[in-house]
Amino acid sequence: MSGIVTQRAKSAQRRDTQVGESMLVRVLLITVALGFLGLFLIAPIATIFSAAFSKGVEPYWTALTQDDTVSAIWLTLLTAGISVPLNVVFGIAAAWLISKYDFWGKSILVTVVDLPFSVSPVISGLIFVLLFGARGWFGPLLSDHDIKIIFAVPGIVMATTFVTFPLVARELIAVMQAQGSDEEEAALTLGASGLQILLRITLPKVRWGLLYGVILCNARAMGEFGAVSVVSGHIRGLTNTLPLQVEILYNEYNFVGAFAVSSLLCALALVTLCVKKVAEWSVSSRQAKRDASARALAVPASATVNLQGMIP
Amino acid sequence: MRLKTRGVLPGFGLSLGYTVFYVGLLVLLPLSAMIIKASSLGPSEFWSKVTDDRALAAYKLSFGSAFAGSLLNAVFGVLVAWVLVRYRFPGRSIVDALVDLPFALPTAVAGIALTTVYAEHGIIGEQLAKIGVKVAFTPLGVTMALTFIGIPFVVRTVQPVLEEIDPDVEEAAAVLGASRFQTFRRVIFPALLPATLTGFALAFARSLGEYGSVVFISGNMPMRTEITPLLIVTKLEQYDYAGATAIAAVMLMASFGMLLLVNLLERWARRAEA
Numbered sequence: 001m002s003g004i005v006t007q008r009a010k011s012a013q014r015r016d017t018q019v020g021e022s023m024l025v026r027v028l029l030i031t032v033a034l035g036f037l038g039l040f041l042i043a044p045i046a047t048i049f050s051a052a053f054s055k056g057v058e059p060y061w062t063a064l065t066q067d068d069t070v071s072a073i074w075l076t077l078l079t080a081g082i083s084v085p086l087n088v089v090f091g092i093a094a095a096w097l098i099s100k101y102d103f104w105g106k107s108i109l110v111t112v113v114d115l116p117f118s119v120s121p122v123i124s125g126l127i128f129v130l131l132f133g134a135r136g137w138f139g140p141l142l143s144d145h146d147i148k149i150i151f152a153v154p155g156i157v158m159a160t161t162f163v164t165f166p167l168v169a170r171e172l173i174a175v176m177q178a179q180g181s182d183e184e185e186a187a188l189t190l191g192a193s194g195l196q197i198l199l200r201i202t203l204p205k206v207r208w209g210l211l212y213g214v215i216l217c218n219a220r221a222m223g224e225f226g227a228v229s230v231v232s233g234h235i236r237g238l239t240n241t242l243p244l245q246v247e248i249l250y251n252e253y254n255f256v257g258a259f260a261v262s263s264l265l266c267a268l269a270l271v272t273l274c275v276k277k278v279a280e281w282s283v284s285s286r287q288a289k290r291d292a293s294a295r296a297l298a299v300p301a302s303a304t305v306n307l308q309g310m311i312p
Numbered sequence: 313m314r315l316k317t318r319g320v321l322p323g324f325g326l327s328l329g330y331t332v333f334y335v336g337l338l339v340l341l342p343l344s345a346m347i348i349k350a351s352s353l354g355p356s357e358f359w360s361k362v363t364d365d366r367a368l369a370a371y372k373l374s375f376g377s378a379f380a381g382s383l384l385n386a387v388f389g390v391l392v393a394w395v396l397v398r399y400r401f402p403g404r405s406i407v408d409a410l411v412d413l414p415f416a417l418p419t420a421v422a423g424i425a426l427t428t429v430y431a432e433h434g435i436i437g438e439q440l441a442k443i444g445v446k447v448a449f450t451p452l453g454v455t456m457a458l459t460f461i462g463i464p465f466v467v468r469t470v471q472p473v474l475e476e477i478d479p480d481v482e483e484a485a486a487v488l489g490a491s492r493f494q495t496f497r498r499v500i501f502p503a504l505l506p507a508t509l510t511g512f513a514l515a516f517a518r519s520l521g522e523y524g525s526v527v528f529i530s531g532n533m534p535m536r537t538e539i540t541p542l543l544i545v546t547k548l549e550q551y552d553y554a555g556a557t558a559i560a561a562v563m564l565m566a567s568f569g570m571l572l573l574v575n576l577l578e579r580w581a582r583r584a585e586a
Contacts, residue, residue, distance in 0.1 A: 021492055026399055033395040034407065036388045040460050041410055043436060044425035051428060090334045097327035101319035111571070112335055115343070118567040120521025121419075122541040123560045126548065127342035130349050135553060137345055162338055184321055194322035216416065223418025226523035230545060243420040243524070250424050250528070262421040269416035273409045 048266050051259035063249075063257035064264070071237045072245040072261075075153070079228075079241060080221040083161035087217055088210075091168030095206075096198070099176035100184070110173075113166050125159050125230025151233030156241065159227040164220045168213035175209030176202070208279040219272040223265050343564075350561035353554055361558040366534055367543060371562075374540040377451055378519035381458035386512045389466025390504060396467070397474045415464050419524025426457055427529040449531030454539060457525040462515030469511035470504055473581075477503055506581035513577055517570035521563065 021029070053060055063069065094113060098106060116124065130136050132149040142149060149155045183205065187197045203210065225243040232239040240248065242261055249258035350358065361367070396408050414422065430437040430447040437447055447453045477500060485495040523541040530537040538546075540563055547556035 020398075025492075029391065030395050030399055030401055033388070033392045037392065037407060037410065037463075039436065040456075040463060041413055043429045044422060044460070045413070047428050047435070048421065048425050090331070093327045093334075094331045096323060097331050100321050101324050103324075103328070109331070109335070111575070112339060114571070115339055118517050118521075118571045119343075120523065120541050120544075120560075120563055120567070122523050122544050123346070123521065123564060126544060126556060126560050127346045129548065130553070130557065131342055131345050133553075158338075162342070165338060181319075181321060188321060197321065198323070219416045223416075223421070225418055225420040226541065229523075230548060243418045246418075246420050246424065255428075258424055262418075262424060265418045265421050269413060269418070269421075272416040273412055276412065277405070277409045 045266060048259055048262050051255055052263040054259075055256050059256050060260045060263075063254070063260040066257070068237050068240065068248075069245055069257070069261060072240045072242050073264075075156070075240065076222050076242045078153070079157050079160050080218050082157050083164060083221050084214065084218050086161055087165045087168050088214055090165060091172050091213060091217075092198075092203075092210075094169040095172030095176050096202070098173050100181055113169055115166075116162055116164075117166055121163060121224065121226025122230055124163050124227040128155055128158050128162070128231050150231050151235065151239060153239065155231035156228050156239060159231045160221050160224050163224050163227050164217050167217040167220060168210070171209045171213035171216070172206060175206045179205055208282050212276050212279045215272050215275045219268050222268060346557060346560060346564070349553075349557045353558060357554075358558050358561075361555050362562050366538070367540075367559055369535045370538050370540040370543045370559075373451060373454060373537065374520055377455040377458050377539075378516050378522075380455045381519050382462050382512050382516040384455075384459050385462040385466045385515050386508055389463070389511055389515075390470055390508055393467045393470040393474055397471060411467050412464050414461050419461070419522065420528075422460060423457065423525040423528035426460060426525065427453075430456060430529065448529050449533075449537060451537060453529040453531070454526055454537060457529050458519040458522060461522050461525055462519055465515040465518065466508060466511030469507045469514070473504055473507040474500075503584070506577060506584045510574060510577040510581055513570060513574045517567055517574065520566060520570070 020026075094109075098110060098113075129150055132138050132142060132155060134143065134150070136150075149158070183201050184197050187201050192200070222241075223243055224241075225247075228241055229244055229247070232241070232244060234240060234244060234248070236248070242265060246258050246261050246265070249255075249261065353361070392411065396404065396411075427448055428434050430440070430453060432438065432441050432446070432448065434448075440447055445452070447456055481499055482495055485499050486492075490498065521541055523539075523545070526539050527542055530539060530542070532538055532542055540559060544556045544560050544563070547553075547559070
């Protein structure tokens, strides 16, 4: 999944081939592919919105403005507001380190950065319970000082940060590796400081990858369910994030409420996908422009030979 | 020990220090806490906790349905990638964008949506019930949810490889008298195989640990539709920390094994490309 933006930007244009399938086969394959996606993707999304508005706009609005839901919205915003900036700073540092230098242990570091992706969300919650829970490593110490982490907001923030932390780093590593460091090195020879290079050269260069990374990280932070559900304790109005609120409403058979909250999260996911599309377009159009200007500047080999011949 | 660096840009020490500190504090410390806790159990206690009947049934369901879901994704993922790369049809770029939805949609939302669609009175579940197929609250439902979760992986690993395949090769095969199907089987498919397997392994690894989208559709009956992550949560809720940790350690080892496999597959894919 790494470097979605760069990978996809590489060759978006199709080359027309002389060989191909007959029209019938094409239509058949497209139908089967769309049928598969329809069953698994389109039907669920359509259900979310139709169930949310099944009783009209007013029950939808009432469900969203219920006290518990409003406090879940605030907690979700707070959680994402802390863990996303932490992961952005980490992502920039890790991407700079991995794309600009060669050092011993680099591939191990890359693997470790990816670790949270292959760990079950439930285990991501469990590890924090084992550390900070009442019977965990730091449990006695924390209860002596009356600090609550598990079944409280700090635990939710930690679990969310853990689950979402590779997202920005992965996007940036892929984009920065693809772009190389020629411009950065040129800036260095012109006397720019490290911070100036980062702020004026690197970050503007990777802005679309960074934007997509941030938006995806944010969507995942707001939507994390498994890990947060393990550490939250499900205290209504206090430690319920939006996805946990969805679960509670659903289990109470309040389907309009559950799907109303879901529609918010689904809209966020759809916005994330739009940002990704825009990022891909801008990267591929910039690449095309760069390729075109490179072609215009390139002196044909034959011209060089002729020039050499003319020099007395 | 001095680290050998190759790179002239400043900031190596700072970015290395910060990255290692952050990774250590947030990832390595908590994970090692779990491994230490699991290894403090003692071999016979550990073994009896991870091999009791309920745990074995949960592994069987988790691995089986993750395998089935990923296999379904391997087949349809190649097909979707093919259609998206080779054909032009109205709405193609919207479909292309939607493939990533399972990556961005909260799992709990996916879970209740899939349950509503495939329950006995849901729009698709109703049709399936007529022909005697029950999806929600059966192992089939678990497989459906895990298929949803795995959709982006195969499509996104196969797509760039398919875009890079040189049309000349296919034309050469056609000139030499191969039928379109033969060209696919003998020329295109071997080129796509490493990427397909990588996508399959990624989807499988993700499905093994999946929780949110499954718990709603599975019905969570012990021994029948209880996946391993849910068993961990159940044990935690009963304050059986040792049991939860032991089973989590087994799952963690399985994910590390998958991670290793994915790395090997990616190396193979890179060599196949070059």
